[in-house]
C-alpha cells in the first residue's frame with residue numbers, strides 16, 4: 279500500500295513538472311537604454327554579462343522594422359527570450375483581438391521566445407483603452423469568462439501561456455473570494471501557467487491590508503513558471519507599482535520566502551522607468567541569485583533577511599556574495 283502511494287506521488291510529481299517550460303535562470307527586462315551595452319558585452323566566445331535571459335515588452339516590437347527590432351533580432355540570437363504583453367485584455371467582455379494575437383504569434387516565432395505572458399486584468403472596453411492594468415471582480419462568472427479566453431489564446435498559440443497577478447488599488451463589492459483563490463482557480467481550469475509578481479503581491483497586500491504570505495503560500499506550486507520583482511513608490515497609507523526604483527527590503531524578504539516555498543523558478547527584474555545603468559541592474563540580479571542560493575542551502579531565516587534589510591546587500595557589486 280505504501281509503495282502504491284509513493285508511486286502515485288511520483289507520477290503526480292512527474293505530471294506536474296511536465297506542465298512547465300524549462301527554467302531559464304535569472305533575467306532582466308530588455309530596455310532600449312541597454313541595447314548597445316548588451317551587444318558590446320557579448321564576445322563570440324561567450325557573454326561577459328551574468329544574465330541568463332531577457333524578457334521583452336511585446337508591444338514595443340509589434341512593428342514591421344526599425345531600430346528596436348534590429349537590436350532585438352541581434353540579442354535574440356545570443357540570449358534566450360520570453361515575451362511579456364500588456365494588451366491582450368484577457369478580462370474584457372469584447373472579442374479577443376485576433377490581429378494582435380497574430381502579430382504576437384509571429385513575433386514569438388521570429389525570436390524563438392520560450393513563452394509569453396500577459397496580465398490577469400482588463401485594459402479597456404467598447405474600444406476605449408484605459409492604458410492601465412485594471413483588476414477583475416473575483417467571481418465565478420469572471421473565472422468562467424477568463425478561462426474560456428485563455429483557452430482560446432492557448433489554442434491559437436499552440437502552447438501554455440503565463441498569466442500574471444496585477445497590483446490593485448480598488449476592490450469590488452461583488453467579489454466572492456480572495457485574489458489568490460481567483461488566480462489559482464483560473465490557472466487550474468485554463469491549464470495555464472503563472473507569472474507570480476512578488477512586488478505586486480506586496481503592493482496589493484499593503485493597499486488591501488492582507489498578509490502577503492497568505493497569498494504567496496496558497497498559489498499552486500506546479501503552475502508557477504516565473505517570478506517578477508520590481509520597485510514601487512511608498513506613500514505611507516498606500517503604495518503604487520511604479521517600477522522606477524530598486525526592489526525594497528520587504529519585497530526581497532518576500533522573495534526569500536518564495537524561493538523557500540517554490541524552489542528554482544525562472545526569475546526576472548522589471549524596471550520600466552528611471553532606468554539605471556545596466557551595471558546597477560546586474561547588482562540587483564546578483565542579489566536575487568545570492569538570496570536564492572542561500573535560502574536553498576539553509577532555508578529562510580531572520581538573519582538573512584536582517585542583513586538584506588540593513589541595506590548591506592544593496593552595496594554589493596556583481597560577483598560578490600552576501601556576507602551572511
Ligand SMILES: [Fe+2]
Nearest residue numbers: 442475506548
Ligand atoms: Fe510584473
